[in-house]
Amino acid sequence: MSATDQENKHTAPDARARLRPGEPSEALDWLGSPVDCATCAWREGIRAQGLCKPMVACVHDRYAKRIERFLDTNPEASDAVLAHPYFEVRAIATKHASIFRLPALLNDPDPEVRAGAVMRLPARQGMRLRTDPDRKVRVAVAARLTGPDLVPLSTDDDYYVRMVVARRLPHDMLPLMMHDPEAEVRRAVARRIGEEWLMAMAWDVDPLVRLDVARRLSAQQLAVLIEDPDMRVRHAVAERIDPRHLSALAADDDPLVAEMARDRLQRLDREADGTVAAAAPPATGIVLAVDASRPGNGGSPDA
The missing domain is CATH 1.25.10.10 (Leucine-rich Repeat Variant)
Structure with a gap:
């Protein structure tokens, strides 16, 4: 050196x-x-x-x-x-x-030490600590493991351990956590779960979970949430739903939802008017173009 x-x-x-x-x-x-x-x-x-x-x-x-x-x-x-x-x-x-000195620390009496060792050792060496009595150690284990190795922690007693799992579990395994007892965990699931399972979470009991679902559903799928009991969800629906359903939301009981729907309808009307106007060239332009192409006798160019 x-x-x-x-x-x-x-x-x-x-x-x-x-x-x-x-x-x-x-x-x-x-x-x-x-x-x-x-x-x-x-x-x-x-x-x-x-x-x-x-x-x-x-x-x-x-x-x-x-x-x-x-x-x-x-x-x-x-x-x-x-x-x-x-x-x-x-x-x-x-x-x-030295990483070669760390395996012995997985048996340390203090959880901070065990967690520190888990964070540096190869992930599989920490697997046996998935049932560690201290949550911070299990959080560290969850932060290191991947794939099926995470599944046993998806039902951990501590919600934050499950939260870490929900953020890391492969998309095709997230349906295992769709019905987690903690709403924040289900929100993490709703943000990542595959589209083929997302609709199944549209009826979650927690409005914030449904709001996360609404932000990911397609414009056509949002129709299932038009009558959601929470105005925050309906407002998110009004922002993106297929225009064919906006009329129903324009009559919503909540003024903010109704205003969003009406604003979109008005904007769509203006865009439609603008599109028609832009697609039709000025009449004088058409006349001039035709006149320029005609022979002197007024017939067609092929006459």
Whole structure:
């Protein structure tokens, strides 16, 4: 590695991060004792090079941001702290540690550490944590898995895990989640499900789900939602529905829906008038063209 590369790799923390408002004004370790640089294992290396700084970037500080700055600046130190007693150190170290050291952390007692390991390891190594007791670990697993491997998480007890699954599950598997008990999950499904299944969600009990459906249905299919009980859905229908159905919406009980339908009808009428006018050339132009093509005796050119 060249001297320039070495310089780019290690940027002194005090040059890019300083004590910010809201950060602790003291340097305490995870047990609440003052941080002592004199006893630090990196005092003759990292510390001597100015690559750490108390209250800014320090792996011994209990404040997570300072630990993060230290390991971001000195990623090669990550492997050495994977067994640190403070979970924040282990969790942050998973971002930079050798991937070959991470499988053991899938058994770490802290969920932050397990989730961090899942996010870096090959997806299949995290499959056994699909039933992890902590939601953040299962969310991490869902964010890494693909295809059929996601299906067991589609019925997870936690709605956000299912939300992540709904955003990642292949389109042809999304019908499995059409009837999820959480409306937000069904909305995620409605935004991605294949068109052949979309119509089946037009009768969902939640109006926001139906609204998402209305935004994707074709102009012809929107007719099924003309009488939807929610005006937001009917308004979305009026914006895009096949013009043949606009008359019914122009008489809608909600003034905004009716106005949208009438505006579209008027616009269509104006466009129709404009199209007819543009298609018919001026009469004088026709006469001049015919006159120019006639022989002097007034007969046709072929006469």
